[in-house]
Amino acid sequence: MSLAKPIRRKLDLANGRVDLSHGAGGRAMGRLIEDVFLAAFDNAWLAAGNDQSAFEVAACRMVMTTDAYVVSPIFFPGGDIGTLAVNGTINDIAMAGARPLYLSASFVLEEGLPLADLVRVARSMGEASRAAGVPIITGDTKVVERGKADKIFISTAGVGVTPPGLALSSDAVQPGDAVVVSGTIGDHGVAVMSKRENLEFETAILSDCAPLHGLVADMVAAAGPGLRVMRDPTRGGLAATLNELANQSGVGFTLEEDAIPVRAEVAAACEFLGLDPLNVANEGKLVAIVAPDRLEPLLAAMRAHPLGARAAMIGRAVEDPDRFVEMRTVFGGGRIVDWLAGEQLPRIC
Amino acid sequence: MKYVDEYRDGALARSIAAAIAREVRPDRVYRLMEFCGGHTHAISRYGLEDLLPANVRLIHGPGCPVCVLPMARLDMAIACAGLPAVTLCAYGDLMRVPGSNGSSLLKAKAAGADIRMVYSTLDALRIAEAEPAREVVFFAVGFETTTPATALAVRAAERQALGNFSVLCNHVMTPPAMRAILDGGGEGDETPVLIEGFIGPAHVSTVIGVEPYRPFARDDGKPVVIAGFEPLDVAQAILMLVRQINDGRAEVENQYIRAVTPSGNARAQAEIAAVFETREAFEWRGLGSLPASALRLRPAFARYDAERRFGLAETPAADNPACECGAILRGAKTPRECRLFGTVCTPDTPMGSCMVSPEGACAARWTYGRFRDNAAAARRKEIA
Ligand code: SF4
Numbered sequence: 001m002s003l004a005k006p007i008r009r010k011l012d013l014a015n016g017r018v019d020l021s022h023g024a025g026g027r028a029m030g031r032l033i034e035d036v037f038l039a040a041f042d043n044a045w046l047a048a049g050n051d052q053s054a055f056e057v058a059a060c061r062m063v064m065t066t067d068a069y070v071v072s073p074i075f076f077p078g079g080d081i082g083t084l085a086v087n088g089t090i091n092d093i094a095m096a097g098a099r100p101l102y103l104s105a106s107f108v109l110e111e112g113l114p115l116a117d118l119v120r121v122a123r124s125m126g127e128a129s130r131a132a133g134v135p136i137i138t139g140d141t142k143v144v145e146r147g148k149a150d151k152i153f154i155s156t157a158g159v160g161v162t163p164p165g166l167a168l169s170s171d172a173v174q175p176g177d178a179v180v181v182s183g184t185i186g187d188h189g190v191a192v193m194s195k196r197e198n199l200e201f202e203t204a205i206l207s208d209c210a211p212l213h214g215l216v217a218d219m220v221a222a223a224g225p226g227l228r229v230m231r232d233p234t235r236g237g238l239a240a241t242l243n244e245l246a247n248q249s250g251v252g253f254t255l256e257e258d259a260i261p262v263r264a265e266v267a268a269a270c271e272f273l274g275l276d277p278l279n280v281a282n283e284g285k286l287v288a289i290v291a292p293d294r295l296e297p298l299l300a301a302m303r304a305h306p307l308g309a310r311a312a313m314i315g316r317a318v319e320d321p322d323r324f325v326e327m328r329t330v331f332g333g334g335r336i337v338d339w340l341a342g343e344q345l346p347r348i349c
Numbered sequence: 350m351k352y353v354d355e356y357r358d359g360a361l362a363r364s365i366a367a368a369i370a371r372e373v374r375p376d377r378v379y380r381l382m383e384f385c386g387g388h389t390h391a392i393s394r395y396g397l398e399d400l401l402p403a404n405v406r407l408i409h410g411p412g413c414p415v416c417v418l419p420m421a422r423l424d425m426a427i428a429c430a431g432l433p434a435v436t437l438c439a440y441g442d443l444m445r446v447p448g449s450n451g452s453s454l455l456k457a458k459a460a461g462a463d464i465r466m467v468y469s470t471l472d473a474l475r476i477a478e479a480e481p482a483r484e485v486v487f488f489a490v491g492f493e494t495t496t497p498a499t500a501l502a503v504r505a506a507e508r509q510a511l512g513n514f515s516v517l518c519n520h521v522m523t524p525p526a527m528r529a530i531l532d533g534g535g536e537g538d539e540t541p542v543l544i545e546g547f548i549g550p551a552h553v554s555t556v557i558g559v560e561p562y563r564p565f566a567r568d569d570g571k572p573v574v575i576a577g578f579e580p581l582d583v584a585q586a587i588l589m590l591v592r593q594i595n596d597g598r599a600e601v602e603n604q605y606i607r608a609v610t611p612s613g614n615a616r617a618q619a620e621i622a623a624v625f626e627t628r629e630a631f632e633w634r635g636l637g638s639l640p641a642s643a644l645r646l647r648p649a650f651a652r653y654d655a656e657r658r659f660g661l662a663e664t665p666a667a668d669n670p671a672c673e674c675g676a677i678l679r680g681a682k683t684p685r686e687c688r689l690f691g692t693v694c695t696p697d698t699p700m701g702s703c704m705v706s707p708e709g710a711c712a713a714r715w716t717y718g719r720f721r722d723n724a725a726a727a728r729r730k731e732i733a
Binding site for chain 1: 357359366395445695696717718
C-alpha cells in the first residue's frame with residue numbers, strides 16, 4: 001500500500017509574499033527556486049539542479065568579475081534591478097574587450113517582498129540574459145528579516161574570454177590619444193532619480209541600461225591594438241571614470257563641453273536637481289581611449305551599431321603631471337571636471 | 350522643462366567679454382564680490398574667470414547658507430537628533446558639514462540617530478503627519494529664499510494642529526552680512542576691505558526686492574548690480590559694474606529684471622513677518638556674531654520652535670584657528686593663501702565652512718578652478 005502523495009501547492013505568484021520559509025532550505029525554498037528562477041532563467045544548467053555548473057573553455061585568457069546591485073527604487077523607467085544586474089555584469093566583462101560567457105546570480109530577499117515583484121525581476125533577468133546570449137548558470141537565494149535588507153539585493157559574477165593578443169589596460173593611455181563616448185550621458189541616473197521618494201518628477205527619460213559586448217566586439221575589430229582602454233561610466237559618471245584613468249595612466253585630459261552628448265531632458269533635469277550630467281551614472285554607455293590614427297575607423301564602427309549611434313569624440317589625453325581632467329565649457333571658459341565629493345544630492349539654493 | 354541655453358551662449362559671452370576688456374582701465378583693479386553661492390557656482394562651472402581681463406577679480410562671498418552655518422548650531426542639531434523620539438529632517442548638503450570634534454550629521458546618523466535627508470520643508474511636514482509618534486524637527490537653513498517656505502510649513506502645522514512638528518531655525522538675512530563685509534573684521538582687525546562693488550543676489554532679491562541694497566550704494570559708495578544665476582547674467586552684471594566704477598557712480602542696478610521687482614514679493618515678505626522675528630545677534634561662520642542678522646520664530650509660534658520646545662542651548666565652538674574663511678569671505682585673502690587649502694582641507698575632508706558646499710569659495714576653487722593655481726597649467730596654456 002502506498003501513501004497518498006501530498007498535493008504540490010503552487011506558489012501564489014500574484015498575491016503572495018516572500019517569507020522566512022523561502023530561505024530556510026525546505027520545500028518552500030525549493031518551490032520558490034523552481035517556480036520563479038528556473039522558470040525565468042530557463043536553461044539546461046539550472047535544470048540539472050546541481051549546486052554548481054560545469055562548462056568547457058578552450059585554453060585562453062579569461063576574465064572574471066563580480067558585482068552587487070542595491071538600486072532603489074527596484075523598478076525605474078527603462079529597466080529594473082534585474083536588467084541592471086545582468087547588463088552591468090556583462091558590461092564589466094566587455095570592458096576588457098572580452099566576450100562574456102556565463103553569469104551567476106545570488107539574491108538576498110527581504111521578508112515581505114511581494115512575489116509578483118520578484119517574478120518581474122527574475123523574468124527581466126531571464127529576458128536580458130537571453131537577449132545578450134549569456135546564460136545565468138548558477139545562483140543562490142537567502143531571505144532576511146524585514147528591515148535587514150531593502151526589498152531585494154542581487155549579487156552576480158561573470159566570466160568571459162578575451163580575443164588573443166588584446167590586452168586593454170588602464171595605464172596604457174598616452175598623450176594625444178582621443179577620448180570617445182558611445183552616446184548620451186546621464187540617462188540612467190536621471191531616470192532612477194525621477195522615481196525616488198520625495199523627488200518624483202515627470203520625465204520621459206529612460207535608463208540606458210544595455211549590454212555592450214556587441215558594440216565592443218565591433219570596436220575591437222575596427223581599432224585593434226589602437227584601443228587603449230574602455231570603461232563603462234556607471235557610479236560617479238564620466239567625471240569619475242576619466243579621473244580614474246588620468247590617475248592610473250599618469251596623464252591629464254582636456255574635454256570640449258560642446259562635444260559631449262547630453263539629452264536636452266537630462267540637461268534640464270540636472271539643472272533642476274543641481275547636478276552635473278558628468279557626475280551622473282550610466283548603464284549602457286562606454287568611454288574608450290584610442291590612438292589618434294585609429295579614431296576614425298573606431299567612430300565609424302561605433303556609429304554603425306545601434307548602441308553607438310551617437311558616439312562622439314569629446315577630448316584628448318594630454319601630458320599633465322597634475323593629472324587634471326579639464327574642460328572648455330560651452331561658455332568658453334575652462335574648468336576642472338572633478339570627482340564628486342560626498343553624495344549626489346540636489347543643491348538647496 | 351525647458352533648457353535655458355540662451356543664457357549660456359558662448360558667442361554672446363565672448364562679445365560681453367570683449368566689451369569688458371575694452372572698457373576696463375588698465376591702471377586700476379576691479380574687485381567685485383558675488384555675494385551668492387549660486388553666482389559662485391555659475392562662475393566656476395562655466396569658467397567665467399577665463400573670459401575676464403586680469404585686473405577684474407571676482408571675490409566669492411558668504412551667500413552659501415551651508416557655509417555660514419556655525420559649528421555651534423550644527424552641534425545643536427546633532428544634540429537635538431539624539432533626543433528620544435526625535436526625527437531630524439535636514440537637506441542633504443548639511444550632512445557632511447563639520448561640527449566640533451569631527452562630528453557631523455552623517456556620523457550621528459551612522460551612530461543611530463534618526464536623521465533623514467529631505468528635499469523640502471514639505472517632506473518634513475509629511476513625515477510628521479505620517480509618523481505621529483515621532484517628534485519631527487526640520488533643520489531650517491537658508492537666506493530669504495528659503496525662509497518663506499519654512500514660514501508656510503509652520504502655518505500649515507498650526508492649521509492642521511500638528512503637535513509633533515517643529516523647526517530648528519537658522520534662517521539668516523543677506524543685507525546684514527553685506528554690511529558686515531563692508532565694515533571689516535571688527536575691532537582690532539585692520540585688514541582693509543578691498544571690494545569695489547557687489548554682484549547682488551538673484552533669488553534672494555526676488556523676495557526682498559531692490560530697496561534693501563540702497564544704503565551700500567548711497568552710504569558706502571559701493572555699486573550693486575542684482576544679477577540672475579545664468580553665466581551670461583553674471584557677465585553682463587560685471588560689465589554694468591565696470592561701467593559704474595569707471596563713471597564714478599554708485600547705484601543699485603537690476604540686471605535680473607525678468608524676476609526681480611523694486612519692492613520684491615510682498616506675499617513672501619508678509620509670511621516671513623508673520624512667523625519670524627529678528628534675533629538680537631547670530632553667529633556666522635567666518636564672519637563672527639552679527640547683530641540683527643537672523644530670524645527666530647515669534648513667541649506665538651513657540652510650540653513649533655525646536656529650541657524652545659526641547660530647551661536647546663548653544664555651546665560655543667571654535668573653528669580651526671588656521672582656517673582663513675573669515676578673511677576670504679571679506680575679500681582680504683584668497684583660498685590659496687590658507688595653508689590648509691588643498692592639503693588637509695579638501696571637499697572630501699573639509700576643515701572650514703568655505704570648503705563644505707560646492708558653492709563655498711574654497712570648494713569652488715578646488716573643485717573647478719585649481720588648475721589656475723598651477724604652474725603646469727600655465728605652461729600648458731603657453732604651448733596651446
Ligand atoms: S581651505 Fe579650508 S581651512 Fe582654509 S580657509 Fe578654506 S575652508 Fe578654511
